[in-house]
Amino acid sequence: MERRTIGATALEVGAIGLGCMPMSWAYSASQQRGDRSVRTVHAALDAGVTLLDTADMYGPFTNELLLGRVLKERRGEAFVSTKCGLLVGDQHIVANGRPGYVRRACDASLRRLQTDVIDLYQLHRADPEVPVEETWGAMAELVTAGKVRALGLCAMGVRPVRRGGADSGADLYDGTIRQLERVQQVFPVSAVQAELSVWSREALGRLLPWCDSRGVGFLAAMPLGNGFLTGTLTPGGGFEPQDLRARHPRFTAEMMAANQPVVAGLRRVAERHGGAAAGVTPAQVALAWALSRGRHVVPVPGTKRERWAVENAGAAALTLTAEDLAEIGALPPARGSWD
Numbered sequence: 001m002e003r004r005t006i007g008a009t010a011l012e013v014g015a016i017g018l019g020c021m022p023m024s025w026a027y028s029a030s031q032q033r034g035d036r037s038v039r040t041v042h043a044a045l046d047a048g049v050t051l052l053d054t055a056d057m058y059g060p061f062t063n064e065l066l067l068g069r070v071l072k073e074r075r076g077e078a079f080v081s082t083k084c085g086l087l088v089g090d091q092h093i094v095a096n097g098r099p100g101y102v103r104r105a106c107d108a109s110l111r112r113l114q115t116d117v118i119d120l121y122q123l124h125r126a127d128p129e130v131p132v133e134e135t136w137g138a139m140a141e142l143v144t145a146g147k148v149r150a151l152g153l154c155a156m157g158v159r160p161v162r163r164g165g166a167d168s169g170a171d172l173y174d175g176t177i178r179q180l181e182r183v184q185q186v187f188p189v190s191a192v193q194a195e196l197s198v199w200s201r202e203a204l205g206r207l208l209p210w211c212d213s214r215g216v217g218f219l220a221a222m223p224l225g226n227g228f229l230t231g232t233l234t235p236g237g238g239f240e241p242q243d244l245r246a247r248h249p250r251f252t253a254e255m256m257a258a259n260q261p262v263v264a265g266l267r268r269v270a271e272r273h274g275g276a277a278a279g280v281t282p283a284q285v286a287l288a289w290a291l292s293r294g295r296h297v298v299p300v301p302g303t304k305r306e307r308w309a310v311e312n313a314g315a316a317a318l319t320l321t322a323e324d325l326a327e328i329g330a331l332p333p334a335r336g337s338w339d
Contacts, residue, residue, distance in 0.1 A: 001048030001316045004298050006079070006217035007150060007190025011119055013079045015291055015316040017051035017219065018044045018309060019302030024062040034066055036304065041070045043306040045077050047313035053193075053219065053300045055083035055124055056109050057093070064112035072114045081120040081191075081219070082109050083154060085127065085135070097127030099138035106142050120191055122152035132179055133186050140187035152191035152219070153180060155207065173207040180210065191217035193300070196293070197225045198286050199250075199262055199334035204293065212294055223290045223299035225334075228256070230283040230308075231263045249336030258335045265331040269324045280318060283308075287315035289328050 003012040023037035041052065052070075054063045064082060071078060084105040087094050109118065121139060126132045142148040155176035173194070180189055192211050196203045200222065211218045224230055226245055235256035239246040250259065266282035273280040283301075290299040301312045320328075 001313065004217070004295060006051075006120060006298070007152075007188070007215060011079055011149065013051040013298060014049050014313070015298065016049055016287060016313050017053055017081075017298050017300035018049050018312075019221070019300045020052060020054045020063050020067060021058050022302040022304050023066060024059045034069075036306075037066055038069050040304060040306045040309050041067065042074075044309040044313060045070070045074055047310045048316070049309070049313050050077065051079045051081060051219075051298060051300065053081045055086070055122075056105055056112075057083070057086045057088050057124065060088045061108075061112060064109055068112050068114040075115055079119045080113060080115060081122060081152070082113065082118055083122040083124040084109070084139075085124040095125045095127040097123070097130040097132065097135035099134055102135060102138040103142070106139075106147055110147060117146065118148045120150050120152050121148040122154050122191070122193060124154050126179060132182055136183040136186045143187070150190035151187060152193060152217075153183065153189060154221075155192060155194040155203075172202045172205065177206060177210055184214075189214075189216050191219055193219035193221050195222045196220040196290060196297070196299075197223045198229055198266065198289055198328060198331065199225045199259070208293060208297070212296060216296070218294070218297045220290045220293075220297055220299040222302075224283055224286055224301050224312075226251070228259065229263060229266060229286040230281070231267060235260070249338050250334055252337050255335055255337055262331050262334060265327060269320070269327060272324065273318065279311075279314065281311060283311060284315040284318050285320070285324070285328075287312060288318040288320050289325070291316065292320055292325060 002015040004015050005012050052067055054067055056064060084102055085095055085097055087096050106121065121142060123135060127135060139151050155173060183189060194203045194207055208218055227233055236253035245251040263282055266285045269285045270280045270282050287299050287301060290297060303309050
């Protein structure tokens with residue numbers, strides 16, 4: 001598999017990462033099985049995936065414990081990315097950026113992951129009650145102490161603000177960029193993680209160019225559109241109550257039906273590359289599109305199943321043509337229940 005570098009670190013990762021969140025958080029709780037998830041992580045590593053992305057809040061804690069079972073045997077094959085800064089309470093999530101908490105959270109993550117060092121430690125969310133420079137300074141101390149190799153910042157969960165039916169995507173990440181410029185004065189940012197996919201392209205406006213111009217890696221979160229871009233979801237099929245898609249404005253039955261042209265376009269491109277007969281799927285086309293956004297971009301699709309982990313890894317071998325990219329670029333924007 002092609003290798004890509006995360007920021008200024010000397011460590012390289014496979015072109016496709018593995019998002020481990022669905023294994024124990026936010027998606028289809030009835031399908032979350034520890035042993036199957038462990039097999040999925042092993043299958044991803046066997047397929048050339050190296051970047052494993054998790055967070056202490058997933059579960060909470062169980063996602064890191066799950067990865068620790070794999071890392072105990074295969075630490076040398078993995079680039080471990082985890083996050084701090086969010087606490088899960090009863091029906092709510094709060095940010096905590098106090099330096100003392102950051103230090104304790106890192107030590108706890110190291111224990112759960114069964115490793116001596118975290119390759120990429122990300123700030124999940126900034127605490128509005130703590131200057132971000134103080135939080136980032138505590139994280140930088142972890143690098144000095146040898147517990148962490150590089151630092152990253154998440155800018156996920158942002159949705160377009162609708163004004164008269166139009167997106168305000170041009171300035172969507174202005175706040176994130178201001179935050180990045182502040183912490184960059186304290187310690188170098190090696191990676192930014194934000195949503196980027198065929199149906200969520202807002203990061204292409206300012207955030208991705210900001211990273212590119214500074215040699216900062218970009219982890220493309222939700223590159224398969226929460227599973228929609230795989231073409232395997234049926235409009236009106238419903239979701240389990242705890243599944244985040246049950247409350248997502250693009251996953252009502254009406255909007256899933258309205259967004260089928262996006263999947264149809266990905267399927268047409270897949271067919272030009274041989275389609276099912278050649279093992280090329282809409283999901284791989286969506287991941288190849290994300291890869292085409294720049295050599296510093298690493299898509300991090302999430303999955304619970306071995307089959308999908310291996311299929312996703314295969315997207316690194318798919319090269320899209322200018323015709324493919326033009327067709328994908330012309331696909332209609334995704335619609336949500338706000339439209």
